[in-house]
Amino acid sequence: MTTKKISRRKLIKDTTAATFGAALFLNSPIRLFGHSSENLTKVVLIRNKSILNSEGEANKEVLQTMLNEAIVKLTNANNAQEAWKKILTKDDILGIKTNVWNKLRTPVELEQVIKENALQVGISEDNIGIDDRGIRDNPVFKKSTALINVRPMRTHAWSGVGSLLKNYIMFVDRPSAYHSDSCADLAAIWKLDNRIEKTRLNILVMLTPLFHGVGPHHFNKQFTWKYNGLIVGFDPVAVDSVGLKIIEAKRTVHFGEETPLNPPAKHIPLADARHKLGTADPAKINLLRLGDNEDILI
Amino acid sequence: MFSQEYNLEVLLPDTPTGWTTEGELKFYNTETLYDYIDGGAELYISFNMDSVISRLFINNKGSEIRVEIFDMQKDKDAFGVFAHTRTTDEHEFGQGSQYFTGAQIFWKGPYFISVVANDENADIKKAIKAISENIDRKITASGNTPQILEILPQEGLLKDGYVYFHHYIWLNSYYFISAENILNIDESTDAVLAKYGTKESRFYLLLIQYPEKEDAEQAEKAFSDAFSNNLEDDDFFSENKTEKSMGWQTKENYFFAVFNAESDLQVDDLLTKVENNIK
Numbered sequence: 039m040t041t042k043k044i045s046r047r048k049l050i051k052d053t054t055a056a057t058f059g060a061a062l063f064l065n066s067p068i069r070l071f072g073h074s075s076e077n078l079t080k081v082v083l084i085r086n087k088s089i090l091n092s093e094g095e096a097n098k099e100v101l102q103t104m105l106n107e108a109i110v111k112l113t114n115a116n117n118a119q120e121a122w123k124k125i126l127t128k129d130d131i132l133g134i135k136t137n138v139w140n141k142l143r144t145p146v147e148l149e150q151v152i153k154e155n156a157l158q159v160g161i162s163e164d165n166i167g168i169d170d171r172g173i174r175d176n177p178v179f180k181k182s183t184a185l186i187n188v189r190p191m192r193t194h195a196w197s198g199v200g201s202l203l204k205n206y207i208m209f210v211d212r213p214s215a216y217h218s219d220s221c222a223d224l225a226a227i228w229k230l231d232n233r234i235e236k237t238r239l240n241i242l243v244m245l246t247p248l249f250h251g252v253g254p255h256h257f258n259k260q261f262t263w264k265y266n267g268l269i270v271g272f273d274p275v276a277v278d279s280v281g282l283k284i285i286e287a288k289r290t291v292h293f294g295e296e297t298p299l300n301p302p303a304k305h306i307p308l309a310d311a312r313h314k315l316g317t318a319d320p321a322k323i324n325l326l327r328l329g330d331n332e333d334i335l336i
Numbered sequence: 337m338f339s340q341e342y343n344l345e346v347l348l349p350d351t352p353t354g355w356t357t358e359g360e361l362k363f364y365n366t367e368t369l370y371d372y373i374d375g376g377a378e379l380y381i382s383f384n385m386d387s388v389i390s391r392l393f394i395n396n397k398g399s400e401i402r403v404e405i406f407d408m409q410k411d412k413d414a415f416g417v418f419a420h421t422r423t424t425d426e427h428e429f430g431q432g433s434q435y436f437t438g439a440q441i442f443w444k445g446p447y448f449i450s451v452v453a454n455d456e457n458a459d460i461k462k463a464i465k466a467i468s469e470n471i472d473r474k475i476t477a478s479g480n481t482p483q484i485l486e487i488l489p490q491e492g493l494l495k496d497g498y499v500y501f502h503h504y505i506w507l508n509s510y511y512f513i514s515a516e517n518i519l520n521i522d523e524s525t526d527a528v529l530a531k532y533g534t535k536e537s538r539f540y541l542l543l544i545q546y547p548e549k550e551d552a553e554q555a556e557k558a559f560s561d562a563f564s565n566n567l568e569d570d571d572f573f574s575e576n577k578t579e580k581s582m583g584w585q586t587k588e589n590y591f592f593a594v595f596n597a598e599s600d601l602q603v604d605d606l607l608t609k610v611e612n613n614i615k
Contacts, residue, residue: 139374195376196505214370217378220505252421252436253452254388254404256376260437293423295535300420300509
């Protein structure tokens with residue numbers, strides 16, 4: 039019999055160390071993502087209680103306002119028009135990578151808000167595509183110079199969470215090739231075909247996130263809640279990391295005790311530690327909170 | 337595609353009054369399940385699923401109820417899938433069941449059953465109940481829970497607070513232990529993770545049965561090595577800095593460990609009880 043006094047933090051550190059190595063969570067992204075003066079990765083969380091009506095439908099005008107406020111903060115622009123011009127140029131060919139999972143899809147209203155802002159920048163309508171499962175055959179996506187990645191966060195039966203990182207799995211010919219070890223290496227997809235460089239903005243939809251899944255299709259309304267938020271940033275790893283913290287916090291509140299995701303969403307820390315795609319460590323993220331603070335969970 | 341005992345189709349429920357079937361009856365196996373369940377197939381495959389049959393019922397109010405019967409081949413795997421999801425066993429159908437909003441799950445013999453609606457109202461709840469009762473009657477087989485559960489000490493064990501598995505991905509079901517398969521959990525092992533104590537003072541028991549004593553000893557060495565690293569306390573998974581006790585040991589072909597205990601005494605007490613329960 040062996041017994042050992044050990045702190046919770048030490049336990050986690052010890053069991054991840056063998057694989058991740060001493061450089062665990064050292065931040066070395068392949069490009070700079072909206073770093074603040076303190077060299078932290080900037081992420082904006084914005085919430086608005088009036089975003090959803092009684093039917094749970096998103097109000098497009100409120101979404102527009104939320105998104106614009108978020109990107110003004112993210113880009114340090116003076117106004118939304120200036121902010122969008124920092125993100126897109128009129129010559130861009132833009133693919134808006136959405137998520138159409140029928141139980142919790144990206145709101146159509148949000149897709150339209152993004153498109154309308156791209157049109158305002160001067161991108162021609164022919165050069166804007168909105169797609170999910172057809173992106174490999176979509177002519178706009180095939181010749182795209184810019185991508186905007188937008189999807190809701192939800193728990194996932196195999197990868198822990200459906201995340202921004204995971205949203206690009208439809209770019210690959212055989213998604214199941216990235217399923218091993220609970221989708222640990224999803225970040226690798228982002229390094230193919232310059233996807234990380236092409237991605238101008240990441241928007242994690244947190245209006246009614248799914249924090250727990252039951253049944254074969256891993257969805258039950260009982261385990262969604264009105265969080266009324268968007269998380270916006272340039273670094274998909276950092277945005278996912280913030281979303282993940284909120285999901286974990288909600289699980290603790292709901293179940294009355296720490297209830298880890300099952301399985302853990304290891305693809306997010308590994309996107310940092312193994313793939314150097316971005317910043318997963320909350321200590322290295324400058325989270326800017328806008329709007330409602332009640333039950334913010336982070 | 338079908339188990340030796342039953343043809344899945346004959347287990348399908350009768351159509352509830354006021355409902356009709358919609359679309360074709362669908363069958364999936366381990367090769368095709370990925371096409372059917374977006375992202376969830378691996379859970380069932382990790383518990384050795386053989387095949388699943390799916391039928392959709394609709395009514396004239398736009399409601400849908402999807403019935404799925406999974407042939408898990410072994411009783412213990414049907415239980416494993418059920419235990420993976422249930423938070424409390426309501427024992428209403430089959431050998432264990434739980435109702436969530438508009439969704440009933442249960443297991444019986446080698447089968448795991450899911451009856452899920454797109455909404456919830458009185459009509460839907462009535463139909464879900466009728467469907468579940470009907471399937472329950474049609475499955476005459478009765479299964480056994482995994483034998484390894486008999487070793488769990490009952491004192492302090494949270495009711496329905498345990499999961500059974502034989503794929504390392506589920507190692508962290510209640511408590512983060514490792515992101516890697518440091519204990520060599522695979523098809524040949526049976527594992528259970530159980531909750532003890534109270535919400536305010538929760539501790540966990542991990543118990544794994546290996547094919548041979550040498551396998552357990554090898555796992556113990558790998559586990560011990562993983563926890564002997566002298567690293568600085570610096571991570572972002574948890575803010576909890578409270579010092580807790582953990583401990584582990586082997587007996588015969590079993591490895592067992594206690595995590596997050598309040599004291600070494602609590603660790604020793606639970607390990608000793610497990611040791612005594614291993615015949």
